[in-house]
Amino acid sequence: xxxxxxxxxxxxxxxxxxxxxxxxxxxxxxxxxxxxxxxxxxxxxxxxxxxxxxxxxxxxxxxxxxxxxxxxxxxxxxxxxxxxxxxxxxxxxxxxxxxxxxxxxxxxxxxxxxxxxxxxxxxxxxxxxxxxxxxxxxxxxxx
Amino acid sequence: xxxxxxxxxxxxxxxxxxxxxxxxxxxxxxxxxxxxxxxxxxxxxxxxxxxxxxxxxxxxxxxxxxxxxxxxxxxxxxxxxxxxxxxxxxxxxxxxxxxxxxxxxxxxxxxxxxxxxxxxxxxxxxxxxxxxxxxxxxxxxxx
Amino acid sequence: xxxxxxxxxxxxxxxxxxxxxxxxxxxxxxxxxxxxxxxxxxxxxxxxxxxxxxxxxxxxxxxxxxxxxxxxxxxxxxxxxxxxxxxxxxxxxxxxxxxxxxxxxxxxxxxxxxxxxxxxxxxxxxxxxxxxxxxxxxxxxxx
Amino acid sequence: xxxxxxxxxxxxxxxxxxxxxxxxxxxxxxxxxxxxxxxxxxxxxxxxxxxxxxxxxxxxxxxxxxxxxxxxxxxxxxxxxxxxxxxxxxxxxxxxxxxxxxxxxxxxxxxxxxxxxxxxxxxxxxxxxxxxxxxxxxxxxxx
Numbered sequence: 001x002x003x004x005x006x007x008x009x010x011x012x013x014x015x016x017x018x019x020x021x022x023x024x025x026x027x028x029x030x031x032x033x034x035x036x037x038x039x040x041x042x043x044x045x046x047x048x049x050x051x052x053x054x055x056x057x058x059x060x061x062x063x064x065x066x067x068x069x070x071x072x073x074x075x076x077x078x079x080x081x082x083x084x085x086x087x088x089x090x091x092x093x094x095x096x097x098x099x100x101x102x103x104x105x106x107x108x109x110x111x112x113x114x115x116x117x118x119x120x121x122x123x124x125x126x127x128x129x130x131x132x133x134x135x136x137x138x139x140x141x142x143x
Numbered sequence: 144x145x146x147x148x149x150x151x152x153x154x155x156x157x158x159x160x161x162x163x164x165x166x167x168x169x170x171x172x173x174x175x176x177x178x179x180x181x182x183x184x185x186x187x188x189x190x191x192x193x194x195x196x197x198x199x200x201x202x203x204x205x206x207x208x209x210x211x212x213x214x215x216x217x218x219x220x221x222x223x224x225x226x227x228x229x230x231x232x233x234x235x236x237x238x239x240x241x242x243x244x245x246x247x248x249x250x251x252x253x254x255x256x257x258x259x260x261x262x263x264x265x266x267x268x269x270x271x272x273x274x275x276x277x278x279x280x281x282x283x284x285x286x
Numbered sequence: 287x288x289x290x291x292x293x294x295x296x297x298x299x300x301x302x303x304x305x306x307x308x309x310x311x312x313x314x315x316x317x318x319x320x321x322x323x324x325x326x327x328x329x330x331x332x333x334x335x336x337x338x339x340x341x342x343x344x345x346x347x348x349x350x351x352x353x354x355x356x357x358x359x360x361x362x363x364x365x366x367x368x369x370x371x372x373x374x375x376x377x378x379x380x381x382x383x384x385x386x387x388x389x390x391x392x393x394x395x396x397x398x399x400x401x402x403x404x405x406x407x408x409x410x411x412x413x414x415x416x417x418x419x420x421x422x423x424x425x426x427x428x429x
Numbered sequence: 430x431x432x433x434x435x436x437x438x439x440x441x442x443x444x445x446x447x448x449x450x451x452x453x454x455x456x457x458x459x460x461x462x463x464x465x466x467x468x469x470x471x472x473x474x475x476x477x478x479x480x481x482x483x484x485x486x487x488x489x490x491x492x493x494x495x496x497x498x499x500x501x502x503x504x505x506x507x508x509x510x511x512x513x514x515x516x517x518x519x520x521x522x523x524x525x526x527x528x529x530x531x532x533x534x535x536x537x538x539x540x541x542x543x544x545x546x547x548x549x550x551x552x553x554x555x556x557x558x559x560x561x562x563x564x565x566x567x568x569x570x571x572x
Contacts, residue, residue: 006188038193042185045149047539050181050466051494054519077511085514093518097511146432179465180336208337225363225383228371232379233340235521253333292474324479328471331435336467 003106004034004113008136009041012104012115016132017043020120028119028128031056032104035112037064037094045119052118054093059101059125060116061094062087067111070101071126072143100125103141104133112138146249147177147256151279152184155247155258159275160186163263171262171271174199175247178255180207180237188262195261197236202244202268203259204237205230210254213244214269215286243268246284247276255281289392290320290399294422295327298390298401302418303329306406314405314414317342318390321398323350323380331405338404340379345387345411346402347380348373353397356387357412358429386411389427390419398424432535433463433542437565438470441533441544445561446472449549457548457557460485461533464541466493466523474548481547483522488530488554489545490523491516496540499530500555501572529554532570533562541567 009032016030027045029052034040037060044052059070065087066073077084077097087095099122104113115133117125126142133140152175159173170188172195177183180203187195202213208230209216220227220240230238242265247256258276260268269285276283295318302316313331315338320326323346330338345356351373352359363370363383373381385408390399401419403411412428419426438461445459456474458481463469466489473481488499494516495502506513506526516524528551533542544562546554555571562569 006186010186036193038187039185039196040187042182043149043153044181044183047496049494049496050179050464051491051516051520051524053182055516058515058519081511081514084511088515088518091518093515093521096515096519098515177465178336179463179467181465205337208335210333210335225367225370228367229344229374229379229382229384230337230341232374232377233344233382234337235379238337292472296472322479324473325471325482326473328468329435329439330467330469336465339468 003109004040004104006040008138009113011136012132013041013043015135016115016117016128017045019128019131023124025120025124025128028117028125029053029056031060031116033057033060033064033114035064037061040113048119055096055118056116058094058096058116059098059118060114062096063101063103063114065091065095069103069142070097071099073097073101074099098122099142100129102126102129102133105139105141146252147183147247149183151281152256154279155275156184156186158278159258159260159271160188162271162274166267168263168267171260171268172196172199174203174259176200176203176207176257178207180204183256191262198239198261199259201237201239201259202241202261203257205239206244206246206257207254208234208238212246212285213240214242216240216244217242241265242285243272245269245272245276248282248284289395290326290390292326294424295399297422298418299327299329301421302401302403302414303331305414305417309410311406311410314403314411315339315342317346317402319343319346319350319400321350323347326399334405341382341404342402344380344382344402345384345404346400348382349387349389349400351377351381355389355428356383357385359383359387360385384408385428386415388412388415388419391425391427432538433469433533435469437567438542440565441561442470442472444564445544445546445557446474448557448560452553454549454553457546457554458482458485460489460545462486462489462493462543464493466490469542477548484525484547485545487523487525487545488527488547489543491525492530492532492543493540494520494524498532498571499526500528502526502530503528527551528571529558531555531558531562534568534570
């Protein structure tokens with residue numbers, strides 16, 4: 001059904017949170033979606049706010065939705081805000097154009113999913129996503 | 144912010160899936176929500192369908208919403224279908240009245256969250272939820 | 287803007303909860319809406335589930351929406367379930383056809399609002415709503 | 430189920446409205462949510478508009494959702510409007526980034542809820558929220 005196994009997704013989540021502990025970041029929420037945009041693995045650390053699950057999933061979903069990472073989505077949203085208002089509506093609120101949404105690529109299969117992380121500065125969220133993907137032996141595309 | 148720690152929630156998810164492997168169940172999706180109905184930990188096994196994340200969360204959310212487990216919700220829904228149609232609408236589709244949604248109780252704190260599992264027969268889903276909660280040293284209320 | 291004052295609405299809420307304590311009911315949620323269907327006063331007792339705010343408001347809103355009390359709505363929903371599914375959709379989930387939604391009438395002004403109570407058996411919820419309305423010197427219409 | 434009791438929430442509402450009377454503010458709407466974002470106590474003064482219930486709850490919900498007060502949310506929204514449009518969509522319209530949403534903290538428990546007030550200038554709304562929280566013996570975090 002998906003080219004992203006639960007084993008890989010769970011490793012991404014745990015490695016991302018390890019990296020956050022090393023960097024002493026604020027409490028994070030980490031979501032891993034498959035290529036179809038459906039949740040595979042998820043953890044929200046103690047003290048991470050109640051909107052974080054939607055933001056983390058929205059960063060990942062937006063990246064999958066447009067086929068580019070959250071960092072590039074954020075740049076486009078700066079230039080074309082009305083377009084992103086329309087995307088927010090069209091997607092039922094599932095597109096969050098901010099760094100911290102990172103596409104997951106696997107050698108033969110292309111894009112197999114995306115990670116979304118929320119809770120600290122967007123660039124720190126993104127660093128944890130990239131670390132997690134690489135620890136799982138996969139390729140990260142943040143933009 | 145919550146009386147259910149990520150550590151406990153993650154143990155519930157992993158223990159529930161261990162139990163599913165022992166019982167040789169179909170691929171499951173397991174969601175653990177805190178008392179406010181917000182996702183804390185989640186895993187979807189390879190081959191578990193794309194509506195399962197909503198079903199698993201809806202079983203847990205419905206239990207929290209009404210303060211009773213999914214097994215009791217299922218019985219009430221049999222007797223009062225129009226009321227449960229109304230609840231589905233009122234909750235934005237977040238109430239799924241079926242066994243497999245189990246309240247999590249902790250000694251001093253009362254209800255601290257809920258587990259929702261979907262993928263096999265409801266009674267098997269429920270058995271895994273109860274097993275997971277008990278392995279985490281907490282108390283399960285399935286009805 | 288409204289013929290139901292906050293003073294009256296707050297008295298209804300507090301009197302309803304006094305009655306619930308006398309009757310030793312389960313934890314209740316009490317909502318009072320004005321004639322326009324907008325919230326005026328609200329209390330949710332400790333331990334009352336997270337869907338109760340929507341249910342209490344939905345009982346009151348449904349009564350206002352149709353101009354009859356929740357007890358009568360429940361009877362109609364039994365006879366015409368498809369109609370009430372349509373009402374649930376049409377209202378965005380704001381119609382809950384169950385006893386416990388009671389219209390508030392005032393001598394010269396007709397219907398000035400509605401009370402919705404959720405948490406115990408519907409007939410007990412309704413008894414508290416009627417008691418609260420009468421303690422505030424207003425007239426209750428439960429059907 | 431919640432670390433914020435109805436007793437505390439009701440005291441916050443009443444103290445906030447006392448403060449508003451002292452300051453001779455416009456008619457206010459006051460909402461108190463628990464840590465999960467669910468309504469606990471609410472009052473809307475006579476003459477307070479029909480969107481005020483959504484605004485007051487949205488100020489409180491947004492503060493809980495992001496884990497910072499409304500004053501800080503307003504500053505961030507100035508700098509990153511597209512992100513807050515996305516949050517509005519992702520949350521189903523429950524994030525209102527304006528002063529007047531204040532987190533409630535309690536010694537041992539951290540964030541136990543939030544107050545949202547709407548009706549006068551945002552800084553006056555916020556002053557009433559802070560006053561109410563402190564009168565209930567709790568700690569206010571407006572940013």
